[in-house]
Structure formats: structure tokens, C-alpha cells
Amino acid sequence: MTILSEVAVIGAGVIGAGWVARLVENGVNVSLYDPDPETPRKLGEILANADHAYGRLTLAPRPKKGKVHHAATVAEAVAGKPFIVEAVPERMDLKRRIYAEIEAANTTATIASSTSGILPTDLQAEMAHPGRLIVAHPFNPVYLLPLVEIVGGARTEPGVIAAACAFYERLGMKPLHIRKEIPAFIADRLLEAVWREGLWLINDEICTTEELDDAIRYGFGLRWAQMGLFETYRIAGGEAGMKHFIEQFGPCLAWPWTKLTDVPELTPELVNRIAEQSDAQSGAYPVRALERIRDDNLVAILQALKAQDWGAGRILAEHEKRLFDLGAQTGDPDPDTSRPIRTFTGRVAADWTDYNGHMNEARYLQVFADATDAFLRLIGVDAAYVQAGGSYFTVESHLRHLDEVRAGEPVRVETRVLEGKGKKLRLFHQFRHGDGHLLATGEHMLLHVNLGTRSASEPGSHVAELLGRIAAQHAELPVPEGVGRAVGQPR
Known part of the structure; x- marks a missing residue:
């Protein structure tokens, strides 16, 4: 699939707006529906942050920005569009209602749900044309992070998945096709494990939210950013490699180090403690300022990895080659x-x-x-x-x-x-x-x-x-x- 010129997006929350930003920055016109009257203002602020980030991310010629049309209804947004991004809240009843509205107006487009964990087979259950639905789960900020998990349901047509993967590559992304359906897919299952352990560490007053974040961002988070989990541990095995690492550290898994089989009760006291510590950690910054700080840091990491032709930096370099070859603008x-x-x-x-x-x-x-x-x-x-x-x-x-x-x-x-x-x-x-x-x-x-x-x-x-x-x-x-x-x- 070559890059499309028109895409519909349903839902303009954090993820939906991020999709709009990535599409617009790659020259795709977006027809957007969201009932929130504040959508134009909120989206405008996110688009401004995305423009700032892309201006620093690459020196490749940037395509002429796509335009955003704010549609009054779902039907207006999706009419005639070949590709539809669904990014509404994680409620099965709402998603199924949206699909019914989409199918009443468009029977041929690929529908890509941004759900972070609902199985596509369940999403397809009441659809008249289930073969065109996939899950395309991105990561925030969508306009910078390249990973998108692609999951087909029991009735998804294989060609739809292949075409979608090609489309996302054209947007400068790394589509990861998950061949077996599993709740929360791959990345969120890992994130959930870290999140649960983090809740226990705060609940047991071992550390504050800031100290926990410090442990990640100054330590293993930097390793994960460019090598992931298993490649990092392969190096930890030294010259003997991965087998030695598992033999040496595998027995630790039987030790009572974690509480991953349980989760603390989210009592009002624990919720307030987390909120207060988070306010002390980051409350001095408005959310848009935090987004820009995050984006600047991500751009620096991506550019550094590109210089090493490694990981997400290689994806960026490949996307830049396409942009340079197109000679856009x-x-x-x-x-x-x-x-x-x-x-x-x-x-x-x-x-x-x-x-x-x-x-x-x-x-x-x-x-x-x-x-x-x-x-x-x-x-x-x-x-x-x-x-x-x-x-x-x-x-x-x-x-x-x-x-x-x-x-x-x-x-x-x-x-x-x-x-x-x-x-x-x-x-x-x-x-x-x-x-x-x-x-x-x-x-x-x-x-x-x-x-x-x-x-x-x-x-x-x-x-x-x-x-x-x-x-x-x-x-x-x-x-x-x-x-x-x-x-x-x-x-």
C-alpha cells in the first residue's frame, strides 16, 4: 500500500490526536470526528507540539502537511475514505456502536482499532464486514514512537494486515504483526507487569513516584530504549552468552522478589499518595510543557540511535531515505x-x-x-x-x-x-x-x-x-x- 492521501480518524483523545498528528505530518489529509466541543483547541495544541518535534527530528524534506477536516458525524468523517482509525474509549459497547455507524456509511475501508488490549475477534463479533477490521495499537506519543502492534481477528482477511503494515511503514513506523491473539498483546503485558510492581513499591512506601521513575530513566530504561530485554540480558551473560545468563540468574525467578501475582488494593489513601507524589514530582509543568520535554528527549534519543544505525533510529533513517527520495517540498x-x-x-x-x-x-x-x-x-x-x-x-x-x-x-x-x-x-x-x-x-x-x-x-x-x-x-x-x-x- 502506498501512502494514502485521505484517512478518517474517529476519536481525538490522546491517542486519536497523536494519530492525526502523525498522519498530517506525513502529508495525509484527515477527516476527524469527536463530539467534544474542545477538540479543535486540544488538537491544535498537540499538532503544535508535533510540528515542533518533527522540526527537530529530521533534516529530511518534510511533506506538505495534510489538512484536518472536523466532521459533524461519524458518517461524514468516513464517507469515501479507504482507511479509518478508530480511537474511541476502551468500551466494547461504544466501539461496536461506532463500527455500526461506520459500516452504514462505508463498507470497503480498512478499520484499524487503537485498542490497547481488546481482542479483535471480540470487536468483530457484530460487524457485517468483519474481514476489514484489525487492531493497530500505537504508543504515546503516536507521532514520535514508531511501534504499532498489528493484530488480526479470527475473520480478518490476511491481505488487510499486509496492506496495513505497508501503510504504517510509509508513515515511518515499525509494524509488529502479532500472529496470535492475546489480551493486551505484547508491549502492554510487559508494561502491566512493571506497573503492578510499581504500585506495590509505592503502597509499601519503599520509594516515591519520582524515585521509582529515576530507577527506570537512569538505569535499565536506557538499555531497553535501544536493545530491549533479551538482547540486553544476552550481553549480561558475557562471552558465554544467553545460555550462561539464564543458568546464572534463572534461579532468581524462584525467589520472592516480586508481587506480580497480586496487586495492591487501590484504596483512596494509596490513590491520594500517588497523586500527591506525582504532583510534587511534575506539578510545576503544564501537561503541554511536559509533552514537549518528552518529545525533545525522544527526538534526541532517536537521533542518537540513528547515528548508530540501531533500533528505532534505523526505522527513522529508513523513513528519511524515503522522504529524501520523494524530494517532498x-x-x-x-x-x-x-x-x-x-x-x-x-x-x-x-x-x-x-x-x-x-x-x-x-x-x-x-x-x-x-x-x-x-x-x-x-x-x-x-x-x-x-x-x-x-x-x-x-x-x-x-x-x-x-x-x-x-x-x-x-x-x-x-x-x-x-x-x-x-x-x-x-x-x-x-x-x-x-x-x-x-x-x-x-x-x-x-x-x-x-x-x-x-x-x-x-x-x-x-x-x-x-x-x-x-x-x-x-x-x-x-x-x-x-x-x-x-x-x-x-x-
Whole structure:
């Protein structure tokens, strides 16, 4: 399934709004129904946080944002939509009533329930078209965390699951197909175990809510974030591996360490204790501020894991490759190659600036690198081409910094081909403010490389043909000011 352009979402609570944010940020228009009159305000605040997070998450070109239509009824929201996200409260009677309303207006769409534990077979029980229902259980914040648990019911059509998994991958997610139905699926069963033990530790006054959170976020939580449970314990087994770890620590499971077979009674006293400790821990922050702090931390972790090509960072990197290959909103969708080609369009991000509030010099080079990548994709050097063993490597760069630019200001890059024949590619980038004045220039020499031999090689025929055509067109243009300039060279 390619990425869809229209999706319906029923329910705009924390999870439903998170789905709307992920869809909108990936260029999908959303038709939303929620009876809460406060929905536009609440959703607007979450969309603002998602926009802030995505602005820091990736330097890949972001698709043009999808639009949100607030529908007056379920029928209006789902009419004609190929995919429907159900994110209403965890009440079977409510979900079944919503499905009946959906089926009265739409008999062909896939329905994806966001339930965190109800079995899809039970959800399907009263449906006229049960084969199109799946569970697609995400994790908060939906717009950042990539995992989505996919569960089919007894009557779910296999093709629906496969198509849904492909769709979620296009949204930058990691679909985990759970082949056997089980209440609460996989992740929430693990979370429930930790939650139950945490309640006992608070109930028995062993620690406060803050101390318990500290044990997770400064300890095993960091390990889990990038390796999970079993891979972490495999390392704990040392050179002898997992078998040694189980032999050494397995007997501990028989010790009376936990109370996971029981749960404390949630008396008013215990509930108040937890609430008071939580207020002392986090009450200084409004919920939207906490969400933004959480998002900033998650972005940092995801970016760090991407640099290591590991775990959730690998999912982010793969999604960025798709975005770069699409070239979404980076420049002209159908460029006139007889003129300088717009290869980058955007605004200066806040974290691109130094203490003076100006874009720092490293980011100038980064923008030129992104512009080069956009041009390479234009001539056919995309992820598939690189996977097949061909690419261009930069061997020399000359930058001129001509003016300052501040956070939030619009910028663009226009690219000229100075040379494009054989193994050589020489590009000249002009980095301009949105008003047109020149901020910097970058001249870059690249060589085509065979990635198998790591040596210079001739590009593929289709790449050479496209590049040669553009180079010939650009040879007819006036030579731009600054070409060939190096440090210390007289004007």
C-alpha cells in the first residue's frame, strides 16, 4: 500500500490526536470526528507540539502537511475514505456502536482499532464486514514512537494486515504483526507487569513516584530504549552468552522478589499518595510543557540511535531515505532544468543557530550537502541506485559566507551544474534568503564511485544522460559570480 492521501480518524483523545498528528505530518489529509466541543483547541495544541518535534527530528524534506477536516458525524468523517482509525474509549459497547455507524456509511475501508488490549475477534463479533477490521495499537506519543502492534481477528482477511503494515511503514513506523491473539498483546503485558510492581513499591512506601521513575530513566530504561530485554540480558551473560545468563540468574525467578501475582488494593489513601507524589514530582509543568520535554528527549534519543544505525533510529533513517527520495517540498516538483534548479526550500531551525541567534557555519555546509543530495536524486542517484552500488562522493568544497540569517527566516538553494561529464560532477550552490538576497555560495567537486570497489567509476547510463543534458543547458547560462573563488584569492 502506498501512502494514502485521505484517512478518517474517529476519536481525538490522546491517542486519536497523536494519530492525526502523525498522519498530517506525513502529508495525509484527515477527516476527524469527536463530539467534544474542545477538540479543535486540544488538537491544535498537540499538532503544535508535533510540528515542533518533527522540526527537530529530521533534516529530511518534510511533506506538505495534510489538512484536518472536523466532521459533524461519524458518517461524514468516513464517507469515501479507504482507511479509518478508530480511537474511541476502551468500551466494547461504544466501539461496536461506532463500527455500526461506520459500516452504514462505508463498507470497503480498512478499520484499524487503537485498542490497547481488546481482542479483535471480540470487536468483530457484530460487524457485517468483519474481514476489514484489525487492531493497530500505537504508543504515546503516536507521532514520535514508531511501534504499532498489528493484530488480526479470527475473520480478518490476511491481505488487510499486509496492506496495513505497508501503510504504517510509509508513515515511518515499525509494524509488529502479532500472529496470535492475546489480551493486551505484547508491549502492554510487559508494561502491566512493571506497573503492578510499581504500585506495590509505592503502597509499601519503599520509594516515591519520582524515585521509582529515576530507577527506570537512569538505569535499565536506557538499555531497553535501544536493545530491549533479551538482547540486553544476552550481553549480561558475557562471552558465554544467553545460555550462561539464564543458568546464572534463572534461579532468581524462584525467589520472592516480586508481587506480580497480586496487586495492591487501590484504596483512596494509596490513590491520594500517588497523586500527591506525582504532583510534587511534575506539578510545576503544564501537561503541554511536559509533552514537549518528552518529545525533545525522544527526538534526541532517536537521533542518537540513528547515528548508530540501531533500533528505532534505523526505522527513522529508513523513513528519511524515503522522504529524501520523494524530494517532498525541497524544491521545484517539476524543475525547469534550463535554469538554476531549486534544490532546497525551508526555514532556519532554532537549533541551527549559535548564541547570537545566527545560523552557524556548520549548518551552511549541511544545507549545501542537502541541496547536493536533492540534485543527485533529480538525476537518478536515489536509494535504489546507491543500493545497487553506485554513488557520488564529495572530494572538495569551497564555501563563501556572505550574510547572516536568523532562526525562522525562509531560505532556499539554487543549484548550477558547472561540469557533468564522465566521473566528475561540479556543482555551484547559491544559498539565498526568501527575499532573494545571497547568503552564501558553495562550490563542490564530486566523483562517481563504485561502492563495491570504493574507486572512481563511470555513472550508470541513465544518470549520465540526465546529468549531461542538464550540464549542457547550464553551460548556456552566464557564469555566476564567485565561481572558482578560494580563501585569500583576490577579488
